[in-house]
Each structure stands twice: as C-alpha cells, then as structure tokens.
Amino acid sequence: MFEGISVKFGTIFKKLRGRGKLSEKNIEESLKEIRLALLEADVNYKVVKKFIHEVKERAIGEAVLRNITPGQQVVKVIHEELTRVMGPENNKINISSRPPTIIVLVGLQGSGKTTTCAKLGGYLKEKGYHPLLVATDIQRPAARKQLEILGKELGLPVFGDGRDPLDICRGAKDLAISEGREVLLVDTAGRLHIDEKLMKELKQLKKVFQPEEVLLVADAMTGQDAVNIAQAFEGTLGISGVVLTKLDGDARGGAALSIKAVTNKPIKFIGVGEKLDAFQPFCPDRIASRILGMGDVLTLVEKAEKLASEEDARQLEKKLLKDAFTFEDFLSQLERIKKMGSLQDILGLVPGLSLPNQALSFDDRQVVRTEAMIQSMTREERKVPHTIDGSRRRRIAQGSGTSVEEVNRLLKQFTQMKKMMKKMGKMGKFGKERFLNFGT
Amino acid sequence: MGYIFERLKRSLSKTRRNLSSKLENLLKFRGKINSEVLEELEAILIQADLGMKTTAKVLEKIREERLKEPADIKPFLKRELVSLLLDCPRSINLSASSPSVILVVGVNGVGKTTSLAKLASRFREENKKVLLAASDTFRAGSIEQLDIWGKRIGAEIIKHQYGSDPAAVAYDALSAAQARGIDILLIDTAGRLHTKKNLVEELRKIKRVIGKKKKEAPEETLLVLDATVGQNALSQAKLFKEALKVTGIILTKLDGTAKGGMVIAIENELNIPVKLIGTGETLGDLVEFDRGEFVEALFSS
Numbered sequence: 001m002f003e004g005i006s007v008k009f010g011t012i013f014k015k016l017r018g019r020g021k022l023s024e025k026n027i028e029e030s031l032k033e034i035r036l037a038l039l040e041a042d043v044n045y046k047v048v049k050k051f052i053h054e055v056k057e058r059a060i061g062e063a064v065l066r067n068i069t070p071g072q073q074v075v076k077v078i079h080e081e082l083t084r085v086m087g088p089e090n091n092k093i094n095i096s097s098r099p100p101t102i103i104v105l106v107g108l109q110g111s112g113k114t115t116t117c118a119k120l121g122g123y124l125k126e127k128g129y130h131p132l133l134v135a136t137d138i139q140r141p142a143a144r145k146q147l148e149i150l151g152k153e154l155g156l157p158v159f160g161d162g163r164d165p166l167d168i169c170r171g172a173k174d175l176a177i178s179e180g181r182e183v184l185l186v187d188t189a190g191r192l193h194i195d196e197k198l199m200k201e202l203k204q205l206k207k208v209f210q211p212e213e214v215l216l217v218a219d220a221m222t223g224q225d226a227v228n229i230a231q232a233f234e235g236t237l238g239i240s241g242v243v244l245t246k247l248d249g250d251a252r253g254g255a256a257l258s259i260k261a262v263t264n265k266p267i268k269f270i271g272v273g274e275k276l277d278a279f280q281p282f283c284p285d286r287i288a289s290r291i292l293g294m295g296d297v298l299t300l301v302e303k304a305e306k307l308a309s310e311e312d313a314r315q316l317e318k319k320l321l322k323d324a325f326t327f328e329d330f331l332s333q334l335e336r337i338k339k340m341g342s343l344q345d346i347l348g349l350v351p352g353l354s355l356p357n358q359a360l361s362f363d364d365r366q367v368v369r370t371e372a373m374i375q376s377m378t379r380e381e382r383k384v385p386h387t388i389d390g391s392r393r394r395r396i397a398q399g400s401g402t403s404v405e406e407v408n409r410l411l412k413q414f415t416q417m418k419k420m421m422k423k424m425g426k427m428g429k430f431g432k433e434r435f436l437n438f439g440t
Numbered sequence: 441m442g443y444i445f446e447r448l449k450r451s452l453s454k455t456r457r458n459l460s461s462k463l464e465n466l467l468k469f470r471g472k473i474n475s476e477v478l479e480e481l482e483a484i485l486i487q488a489d490l491g492m493k494t495t496a497k498v499l500e501k502i503r504e505e506r507l508k509e510p511a512d513i514k515p516f517l518k519r520e521l522v523s524l525l526l527d528c529p530r531s532i533n534l535s536a537s538s539p540s541v542i543l544v545v546g547v548n549g550v551g552k553t554t555s556l557a558k559l560a561s562r563f564r565e566e567n568k569k570v571l572l573a574a575s576d577t578f579r580a581g582s583i584e585q586l587d588i589w590g591k592r593i594g595a596e597i598i599k600h601q602y603g604s605d606p607a608a609v610a611y612d613a614l615s616a617a618q619a620r621g622i623d624i625l626l627i628d629t630a631g632r633l634h635t636k637k638n639l640v641e642e643l644r645k646i647k648r649v650i651g652k653k654k655k656e657a658p659e660e661t662l663l664v665l666d667a668t669v670g671q672n673a674l675s676q677a678k679l680f681k682e683a684l685k686v687t688g689i690i691l692t693k694l695d696g697t698a699k700g701g702m703v704i705a706i707e708n709e710l711n712i713p714v715k716l717i718g719t720g721e722t723l724g725d726l727v728e729f730d731r732g733e734f735v736e737a738l739f740s741s
C-alpha cells in the first residue's frame with residue numbers, strides 16, 4: 001500500500017539506465033514519480049511543489065557536469081536536497097547563563113508533550129543538569145498525575161500547584177531558584193492552533209517568562225495539516241525548535257519536511273517510543289532516507305539488537321569501528337535475521353540494501369543460498385573477501401550450487417553492507433549509546 | 441436529525457470554509473476545464489488528506505466524464521465522494537443480551553479515552569448502566585484519567601494496578617458487569633502503534649478472554665483515528681482490522697483544520713464504517729457520522 005520511493009526508484013533506475021546523461025525530459029519523468037512518493041509520505045502539497053521545482057533546477061544544472069548514471073544522480077540530488085532543507089543538524093538546548101533556563105513544550109492534543117517533557121528531563125539530567133518538571137496542563141484529566149509518575153520514574157521533582165498555568169510557572173520558578181534547579185521544563189495543555197483563547201494564554205506565558213526555548217511537539221504521522229499547525233504556532237507564538245514524536249511506527253514522516261519548510265526552525269529531537277529513553281537527536285539525512293522510503297538503519301539495528309546480547313553488540317560495534325566486519329560475522333547476522341521473521345521487512349529498512357535487493361527479492365530461500373555461498377568460502381576468504389578473484393568465485397558458485405552472478409552479487413552486497421555499517425558506527429555519542437542500549 | 445446536521449456543519453465549518461472557498465474560487469474560473477483547473481482540484485483534494493490514490497481516481501473520473509464546465513465539478517465531486525463512502529448503517533452495535541461490550545483501540549494519543557468517555561456519557565443520558573474497564577495499565581496516569589471521567593459521568597470503573605495484565609482487567613470487568621446487571625461495558629486500552637506485533641497481540645488476547653466469557657462480545661471493536669493524521673491512517677486501519685476485526689471507526693479532532701479525508705479511502709478500501717466523529721474535548725463533542733452530511737458539509741457553501 002505504501003510502497004516506498006525505493007520501489008519507485010528501482011523503476012526509475014531501470015528507465016534511466018543506459019540512457020547517458022540526464023535530459024530535461026527524463027528528469028521530468030523521474031521527478032513525477034518522486035513527487036508522488038513525497039505526497040504519499042505526507043509532505044504538504046505546496047511544499048512538494050516548491051521542493052520539486054528546486055531540485056529540478058539543480059539536477060539540470062548538474063547533468064552536464066557529472067558523469068555518473070542519471071538515476072544515481074537524481075537520487076543523490078533529491079537526497080541531498082532533502083537533507084539540506086531539513087538540516088543543519090541542531091540539537092542544542094539553549095541553557096541560559098542566568099538560571100533558571102525555561103523550556104516550554106507546546107502542541108496539539110495528544111502529540112506527545114508530556115512524554116517529551118519527561119524524556120527531555122531525563123536527557124538533561126544525564127548531562128548533569130537538575131531539571132524541574134512543571135505541570136501546567138489543568139485541562140486534560142490526570143495530566144499532572146501523568147507527569148508526576150514519569151518524574152518519579154526519572155527521579156525528578158514535579159511542580160504543579162497554582163490556579164492557572166501562569167501561576168504554576170511563577171511558583172515553579174521560585175522553587176527552582178530556592179532549590180538550585182537550573183532548568184524548568186514546562187508541560188502545557190494540548191491545544192488547537194486555531195484556538196485563539198488558548199493560544200493567547202501561551203503568548204502571555206511566553207511574554208512573562210521569556211523562555212529560552214519554546215519547542216513545538218508534533219506527531220510524525222501528521223498529514224497535510226502539518227503546515228497549518230506549524231505556521232500557526234510559529235506565527236502567533238514563535239517557536240525555537242521542534243520535537244517530532246512517534247517515529248517508531250511506519251509513518252514516512254513527511255511532516256518533518258513540511259514543518260521545517262514553513263517555520264525554518266530546527267527539528268531538534270525525535271521520539272521513537274513510549275519509554276523515557278526512546279529519545280534521539282534529529283538526524284536530517286536519516287529522515288530524508290525515510291521520507292524517500294530508503295529505510296531507517298536504526299530500526300534494523302534495533303530489531304537485530306533485540307536478539308543479540310549486549311556483549312555481542314559491543315563486539316560488533318568494535319568490529320564496525322575497526323572496519324573488521326567479515327563474512328563470518330555476516331553469517332552469524334544471517335542466523336539472527338532468520339530468527340526475526342519477515343526478511344523482506346527487515347531488508348526494506350536498510351538503505352543501500354533496499355535498492356539492489358528489490359531486484360534480488362531477498363526471500364528466505366535466498367538466505368539459504370547466501371549461507372551456502374559463505375559456507376563454500378575458505379576461512380581466509382571469509383576474513384579477507386577482496387582476495388576472492390574470478391576463479392575463486394567460480395569455485396564458490398560450484399561448491400554452493402549457485403551461479404557466479406549470485407556470488408558477484410553477494411560480494412557487492414557485502415561491500416555495501418560494510419559501508420552502511422561503517423556509517424552507523426560513526427554515529428554520534430548519543431546514537432552510539434543507544435546502539436548499545438537497544439533491547440534494554 | 442436537523443440538530444445533528446447543524447452541529448456537524450458547525451463543527452465542520454472550518455473544513456467547509458476552507459475547501460469550499462477554494463472550490464468556489466475554482467468555480468469562478470471562467471474558461472473550460474483544462475489541466476490548470478484539474479491541478480487546482482488535485483491540490484484541494486490532496487490537502488484534505490484524501491490521499492494520492494483517491495485523488496487520482498476522482499480526477500480520472502472527471503476526465504472520463506468529459507466534464508467541460510467548471511460549474512459541473514462541484515455536484516459531480518459530491519456525488520463521487522459520497523459514492524466512495526459506505527452505504528451502511530452506522531449505529532453502535534448492542535446485543536439483546538446484556539452486557540454489550542465495546543472495546544476501544546488505536547495508536548497513541550488519538551483520543552481513545554476521551555471518546556470512550558463521551559460514548560459512555562451518551563449511554564448514561566439514555567439511562568443505561570455503564571461500566572468502564574481501565575485496561576490501559578501502561579501509560580502513566582491513564583487509570584486516574586479514566587477514574588476522573590467515570591466520576592464526571594457517574595459510571596463505575598474496574599481497575600487494577602499499573603503494569604498488570606490488560607486482559608485480566610477486561611475479564612474482571614466483564615464478570616462485574618454480568619454480576620451487576622450492567623448494560624454496556626466500555627474497555628479503554630493503551631495506545632499502541634499498529635506495527636508493534638506484540639502489543640497488538642495483547643489486544644487480541646483481550647478479545648479472546650472476553651469472547652470466552654460471552655460469545656458475542658465484544659459487540660463493537662472501535663478504532664479511534666485522529667483526523668490530523670495523514671496517509672498513515674490507512675495503514676493503522678488495515679493492520680488493526682486484520683488483527684482485530686474492527687467494526688467501526690471514531691474520527692476525532694475534526695474541530696481543528698485537518699480534514700480527515702483519509703477515511704474516504706479507508707471506507708472504500710477496507711469496508712470499515714466511520715460511526716462517530718469527535719469535535720472537541722468535552723463530553724458533548726461526539727456526533728454521528730453520516731456520509732451525505734459529511735460530504736455536504738465539506739462542499740456546501
């Protein structure tokens with residue numbers, strides 16, 4: 001139903017391959033498909049229009065300059081543009097030199113403000129700060145209780161006494177000053193962006209307390225309306241950044257592009273689960289891949305990690321960093337993958353792999369063949385794959401009852417996988433921690 | 441009925457204003473229907489979250505019909521969209537043998553608990569005896585939230601502790617409902633993404649456990665969808681339907697600027713009727729869904 005752009009790119013590749021350089025006509029053709037894919041990813045109609053226009057300008061400009069295949073070029077340009085528009089990476093939380101720093105979370109009902117408030121509290125606590133969680137949602141039943149339970153889980157105090165949000169904030173600020181808490185994280189009631197009375201209330205809060213950050217918390221599943229929401233919160237209130245929640249599902253997350261395009265405010269963090277540590281810095285190129293349907297490496301890692309012990313994970317990571325990942329490791333990964341169920345699903349999550357594999361249609365039978373090929377390699381070959389020359393390839397093919405083409409493909413795939421994993425190994429510190437903590 | 445229509449119209453008025461004013465502009469267009477007009481129309485439909493497939497289908501129809509005058513578009517569109525929606529009864533299923541059981545499911549934060557409370561409140565107004573089951577034992581504050589709604593409505597609630605088995609809560613609640621001569625039992629569940637197999641399995645277990653105690657139960661499995669959500673709503677409906685045989689949809693948050701256009705594809709492709717719509721945060725903000733009124737309210741000027 002939601003075939004990603006990767007499938008479409010597959011077609012585009014086929015259409016464009018062997019045609020030499022990009023002409024305006026075949027750019028046009030592939031852009032049509034990309035436009036569709038972006039719309040299917042929920043990127044706002046107008047944003048898509050503008051985006052496609054810009055990409056086209058760039059692609060045509062580049063066509064004469066470069067000499068890679070046209071398909072690669074289009075994908076590269078699109079991915080780069082998407083990454084650029086949603087970037088640059090910025091997950092800095094502005095901490096004032098004159099405490100307490102005030103951070104206010106705003107957004108529609110049910111977008112994830114309260115959860116994010118707690119997650120951010122945990123994040124800042126880990127960085128050595130002493131946040132105070134402030135419960136100003138007096139609208140939703142038991143909203144304060146919700147934050148209190150979350151605060152307790154994190155070992156963070158929660159303040160929620162007062163007549164109205166302003167009053168509660170005042171009390172919280174006093175408490176923070178007297179107890180040396182340098183950050184106030186203010187949870188607010190959900191509100192519609194067109195609710196004038198409630199928007200005014202937030203404006204008032206902002207005016208009185210001059211918060212260092214006003215973060216818009218938005219649901220990654222948001223559709224076309226994302227632009228209206230973002231525009232209204234930015235226009236009437238003024239925000240300093242965005243947190244995108246619920247990215248642990250299968251939504252393509254086109255809202256990220258829509259929101260960034262209309263507000264030009266950084267998307268700082270993402271929520272990837274209900275647990276309080278399911279919180280990560282926003283990484284533009286990963287979301288770009290996701291919007292394009294090129295997959296989310298981390299999701300794959302997450303799945304794999306559930307089956308791997310923490311020790312295994314550490315080992316694997318070391319290998320990745322040292323670039324010492326071998327076919328031996330690949331074999332044991334395959335074992336794991338087999339246990340995870342639908343391969344199609346999982347491979348679909350890996351950028352780089354998803355494209356060539358569309359053609360391969362990597363099913364479970366394929367796993368058996370792949371295993372056979374690896375098993376037909378000598379120990380030495382498994383460790384140093386680049387020594388596998390033509391005659392060795394023939395031998396492996398024979399030994400495993402496969403063909404030389406298949407062995408070629410496997411070797412190519414392996415190289416790609418290694419590249420991808422190396423990238424993963426280079427994730428920032430926060431990302432790496434998560435990498436090690438998966439499944440816990 | 442007139443009252444409901446007025447209300448729906450009012451609650452949808454923002455939607456209506458938005459769509460129809462764009463449409464009106466389009467209709468003022470003097471020449472013939474050309475690619476520019478069709479593109480404008482595409483923009484309107486997509487921005488209402490109708491989705492690519494439905495939009496393409498409708499545009500294709502317009503081309504096929506060889507509509508020439510822009511003024512013909514509106515009545516045609518209305519008819520077309522109505523015909524994509526299901527022609528079926530949309531009342532809440534209750535069985536003759538009490539208690540009827542209503543299970544409420546959906547992804548995180550869409551409005552399950554609030555909608556359940558609205559529904560319970562409506563039954564209370566009809567002097568039915570209702571009982572609420574706090575089967576969301578996961579999300580912080582969920583039990584207290586339901587408790588508060590229960591008190592406001594004047595309905596009792598069955599609850600266990602956080603972290604306990606949601607199916608056990610449902611089972612206990614059904615036992616209590618049977619013992620107390622309750623008419624309708626409403627079961628609140630924790631929000632969960634449709635893609636999380638183990639969590640969806642947890643809902644299947646609730647259904648199984650209830651079904652053992654009362655064969656026809658749950659009489660309704662209502663999926664709550666948020667109108668703000670885009671294409672993903674289709675994926676939600678599909679996976680929840682596959683796992684749970686969803687019998688109806690509640691479409692919430694139509695008081696905002698989101699159009700909820702995805703339900704057209706959902707009804708058309710998955711055959712799940714939208715039964716109710718949510719138009720605000722208070723108990724009264726629950727309205728019957730009627731396809732004619734829905735489309736009428738979208739387009740009438």
Ligand SMILES: Nc1nc2c(ncn2[C@@H]2O[C@H](COP(=O)(O)OP(=O)(O)OP(=O)(O)O)[C@@H](O)[C@H]2O)c(=O)[nH]1
Nearest residue numbers: 109110548549550551552553554631693718719720
């Ligand atoms: N504007 C508006 N807000 C709504 C509507 N329905 C629910 N809400 C609000 O949306 C938020 C989430 O509602 P809940 O009923 O707690 O949602 P839920 O699906 O039970 O959430 P979880 O249990 O956390 O998954 C609350 O702030 C509700 O007041 C609606 O129709 N319109």
Ligand SMILES: Nc1nc2c(ncn2[C@@H]2O[C@H](COP(=O)(O)OP(=O)(O)O)[C@@H](O)[C@H]2O)c(=O)[nH]1
Nearest residue numbers: 110111112113114115246271272273274548549
């Ligand atoms: N799956 C998932 N659920 C989330 C995420 N963030 C929040 N939630 C859930 O979404 C629902 C609404 O969140 P909440 O913080 O209460 O939203 P608020 O109404 O904006 O304060 C709750 O069920 C949360 O557990 C996320 O990143 N992923």
Ligand SMILES: [Mg+2]
Nearest residue numbers: 113114137143
């Ligand atoms: Mg909240």
Ligand SMILES: [Mg+2]
Nearest residue numbers: 552553576582
């Ligand atoms: Mg709930």
